[in-house]
Each structure stands twice: as C-alpha cells, then as structure tokens.
C-alpha cells in the first residue's frame with residue numbers, strides 16, 4: 001500500500017516539476033547505446049548508486065524494471081537541468097546546503113571528465129542536478145551521505161554511497177549457495193555453462209551493496225576476490241570462491257555447510273552485544289525439469305517466528321513490486337518450511353531464497369539479464385528494510 005502512495009506522490013511530483021519549471025528548464029534526456037540496459041545507462045550518468053534514481057527513471061519513462069531500452073527512443077533521466085547563475089550552485093538551485101553543492105559540483109565535473117557532459121557548468125552555464133540530491137534524500141537530520149570503498153564489489157562498483165543509516169547496527173550474513181569446488185546446479189545455454197553459484201553470487205553481492213548504502217554491517221560469507229559485480233549476461237564459471245574471510249571451501253557438502261555455519265555463528269556471537277538485530281540470507285537457484293517455471297520462493301526453519309516473518313515480508317515485497325511493474329503477471333512465489341542444515345544450525349534467524357529454475361528458459365531471463373539481477377537485489381533489499389521496520 002505504502003509503495004502505491006509513494007508512486008502516486010512521485011508521479012504527482014514529476015507532473016508538478018514539468019508544469020512549473022520556472023527555475024529548472026527541464027529534465028535531461030538521453031539516447032541509448034547498443035547493448036544498453038537501464039542499469040548501464042544510469043551507471044554512465046553516475047546515477048546507479050541511489051536506488052531512488054532507478055525508481056525515478058522507471059516512473060519518468062513509464063517503465064518496469066524488466067523492460068528493455070529501445071535504440072530509437074530518447075529517455076528522460078532523473079537529472080534536472082538548471083541554468084547556472086554564474087554565482088553559486090546554492091543560489092542557482094535555491095538550496096543553502098553547502099555539502100550538497102559540493103557533491104553536485106563533483107557530479108558535474110566527473111561527467112565532464114568522462115566525456116558525458118560537454119563542458120564545465122561554469123563555462124556553458126548548464127548545471128546538472130541528479131534527483132537523489134533533490135527528491136530522494138532520506139538523510140536523517142545531521143546524517144551526511146558519504147562514500148565508502150569496498151573492493152570486493154569490483155572496479156566499477158567499489159565506491160558505495162551510504163545515502164542513509166536506517167540499517168545502522170543491523171548485521172547481515174549473506175551466503176550465496178555453493179561455490180569453490182561446487183558450482184551447484186548447472187545447465188547449458190548457447191554454448192555457455194550456467195552455474196548456480198555464479199548467478200546466486202552476483203545477486204547476493206548486489207544485495208550486499210544495497211544494504212551497505214543504508215548503513216548496514218554486511219558479511220559476504222561466500223567471497224570471490226576477483227569477481228566483483230558483473231554487468232554481463234553470461235557469468236564465467238570458476239572455482240576460486242572462498243569462505244569468509246579467506247578459507248578454502250571443502251568439496252564435501254556437510255563439511256562445506258558446517259564451515260559456513262561455524263563462520264556465521266562465531267561472528268554472530270561477536271556482535272551479540274552491539275547489534276540492533278542480526279539476520280542471515282542464503283541465496284540459491286533451483287533445478288527442476290526444463291518446462292517448469294518457478295517464481296522466487298522462500299524457506300524458513302519450522303518454528304522460527306522471526307524466520308517466518310522475514311520470509312513473508314520479502315515475499316509480499318516482491319509481490320507488490322511485480323504488481324506495480326508488471327500488472328498482468330501473477331507472482332506465484334511461496335514461503336515454506338524446510339529442515340535444512342543452514343536453517344537449523346545457524347544462530348541468526350535465516351531466510352533461504354531460491355531465485356528460479358536454472359533449466360527453464362523463462363526463469364533464465366531473471367538471471368541472465370543484468371537489469372533483472374539488479375531488480376531482484378533491489379527488491380530483496382526493500383524486503384529487508386521493511387522487516388527491519390523501515391519503508
């Protein structure tokens with residue numbers, strides 16, 4: 001429901017902007033390059049870091065997260081174009097926040113450096129202001145967004161903006177399934193091996209980055225030092241994943257599960273006195289007969305009320321998001337209990353997620369399309385925010 005209100009408010013806000021653009025001329029529009037997806041387009045303009053820009057982009061262009069960009073179309077970007085008054089950014093945009101002005105200056109300079117923006121705003125009087133500086137600030141009084149560098153996200157994505165601190169003190173153990181000598185479920189497509197562990201890893205690491213942007217403490221339990229966030233369709237199969245921090249992953253299944261549960265439980269005890277709450281999320285991809293489509297579904301341990309609430313909150317979040325972006329698509333995800341080792345032996349309340357059926361053509365789109373992997377991570381992040389009591 002709250003999501004609906006927010007969409008209506010956002011739409012009203014955009015209509016207001018379009019009709020009263022006395023201060024700001026207009027929104028920036030952009031063409032698309034071959035191979036572009038929404039995420040790569042936003043990344044080019046330095047907008048992908050703030051999930052709110054993604055939402056704004058979808059609303060501005062009347063699109064859903066799984067929609068494709070058309071080469072022959074121009075898209076409205078969540079960037080407002082101001083005529084710089086030659087005095088200051090603050091007086092140009094009518095906002096006295098000095099830090100924000102510094103960030104906007106840096107934003108413009110970076111885009112000139114990247115060759116995306118033609119000239120410096122002090123030369124051509126064209127100032128670009130991203131929406132996340134105007135409409136999406138969830139900064140709590142006194143909190144100033146900052147950038148932290150996390151190498152495991154890879155060169156392209158290692159600079160993470162912590163845009164709010166709603167999840168400060170919340171500790172998350174993210175365990176992508178399998179890894180190391182065990183690729184999990186596998187299938188072949190167009191000559192490529194699709195491995196469960198690689199796709200589960202990419203969705204998990206995107207979720208990690210989202211959670212950190214809200215100030216959470218996040219442990220990537222399965223770690224791959226040279227595979228950061230990958231914006232490619234086919235994810236190369238490898239065997240160099242390690243268990244936190246740098247332990248070799250055993251081939252034997254029980255030993256592998258025991259290793260990661262022990263690792264998590266030790267960290268859990270360490271944070272017992274300083275954490276607001278601690279949760280574990282483990283992400284897998286299922287394997288059934290080819291013809292079977294399976295929507296994202298959840299397991300929790302029988303009798304774990306927190307686990308049950310966690311799973312149900314994430315399920316309803318995904319349900320709402322599908323209803324919002326793909327009205328005709330019925331989401332058939334479920335929550336079930338299962339007596340799995342990871343659920344039974346781990347100290348933090350845990351949700352076990354299956355992303356789909358790796359052998360099914362339709363479900364493969366959910367995994368192969370970069371935008372979709374990012375959308376899943378955004379939705380899971382939103383589900384965790386809700387479970388933690390935030391909207």
Ligand SMILES: [Zn+2]
Pocket residue numbers: 177178184185196284285
């Ligand atoms: Zn699995």
